[in-house]
Amino acid sequence: MKDVIALDIGGTSVKCGLYDESGVLKKKWRVSTNTNGGGKSIFKDIHASFQKEGIDVSALSGIGVGVPGPVKDGTVHGAVNLGWETVNVPEALKTELKSGVSVYVGNDANVAALGEFSKRGEKVDNMLLITLGTGVGGGIVLNGDIVEGAHGGAGEIGHMSMDPEGPLCSCGGHGCLETYSSATAVKRMANEGIKVNPDSSLANLSYIGGRDVFEHAHQGDALSEGIIEEVAEQLGRAIANVNTTLDLPLILIGGGLAQAGEYLLSKVRGSYQAACFGTSCQAEIKPASLGNDAGMVGAFELVMRRG
Numbered sequence: 001m002k003d004v005i006a007l008d009i010g011g012t013s014v015k016c017g018l019y020d021e022s023g024v025l026k027k028k029w030r031v032s033t034n035t036n037g038g039g040k041s042i043f044k045d046i047h048a049s050f051q052k053e054g055i056d057v058s059a060l061s062g063i064g065v066g067v068p069g070p071v072k073d074g075t076v077h078g079a080v081n082l083g084w085e086t087v088n089v090p091e092a093l094k095t096e097l098k099s100g101v102s103v104y105v106g107n108d109a110n111v112a113a114l115g116e117f118s119k120r121g122e123k124v125d126n127m128l129l130i131t132l133g134t135g136v137g138g139g140i141v142l143n144g145d146i147v148e149g150a151h152g153g154a155g156e157i158g159h160m161s162m163d164p165e166g167p168l169c170s171c172g173g174h175g176c177l178e179t180y181s182s183a184t185a186v187k188r189m190a191n192e193g194i195k196v197n198p199d200s201s202l203a204n205l206s207y208i209g210g211r212d213v214f215e216h217a218h219q220g221d222a223l224s225e226g227i228i229e230e231v232a233e234q235l236g237r238a239i240a241n242v243n244t245t246l247d248l249p250l251i252l253i254g255g256g257l258a259q260a261g262e263y264l265l266s267k268v269r270g271s272y273q274a275a276c277f278g279t280s281c282q283a284e285i286k287p288a289s290l291g292n293d294a295g296m297v298g299a300f301e302l303v304m305r306r307g
């Protein structure tokens with residue numbers, strides 16, 4: 001049996017996994033992401049880690065890669081967090097490795113969706129994964145494969161316009177979903193909220209993290225409860241808008257904020273039901289299960305499904 005390498009390239013580190021073809025993870029390690037000089041040394045650093053870990057590239061059946069940017073047919077068109085402009089990932093990696101090994105690449109959120117999809121017990125062919133972290137990421141799986149879109153940008157649910165007069169988003173737009181339903185948004189709403197609600201228990205904290213807002217909401221703090229309501233209201237409505245179009249049977253919610261579990265998900269389901277249309281109201285909204293490993297598992301699946 002040959003082995004497969006899975007790489008999840010992020011702005012801080014590259015998660016690397018060595019799998020056998022049956023999906024057993026034999027070892028995993030991390031490489032720091034060096035974004036200096038346009039991220040030119042990233043593949044060199046990955047190669048060096050292969051040598052350190054004793055990876056025999058000629059014995060691999062393929063390498064799967066997730067990258068944080070729009071990917072179309074193996075080429076990433078700008079990955080700001082890596083310092084990359086347009087990079088043909090298979091070509092660049094094979095040149096660095098001096099190998100003809102097969103390389104398959106996808107957008108990291110889409111690849112994570114494929115990872116979660118592959119590990120589900122449900123018999124579904126179509127699914128949406130939404131990750132609630134610093135931003136809001138999304139990936140759509142249709143007929144068992146990632147949807148890239150015409151230009152590699154499919155699944156960017158975080159930048160769906162919820163209110164054109166809403167808060168400024170990192171993308172330059174206003175009122176994108178991620179300005180309401182990300183960890184960044186929760187912190188912003190909390191810091192703005194304590195100015196007008198100085199009696200909130202959040203006002204006693206020197207720093208407010210996303211987890212604090214959930215904890216204080218649990219304890220009955222009205223400001224915190226209102227913030228979680230807003231997160232869930234916007235997220236449920238965004239999912240309903242997507243699903244009125246696609247009628248997917250399953251929506252998974254992952255990322256740091258999703259650790260709030262049923263407390264958040266039950267509110268998201270309520271908001272979804274208030275806004276959904278027709279048969280798509282039957283969709284199930286459930287927690288994702290792979291956590292930080294979703295991207296690596298998905299990169300492994302890219303090799304198995306496309307190889």
Ligand SMILES: [Zn+2]
Nearest residue numbers: 159169171176
């Ligand atoms: Zn945006």
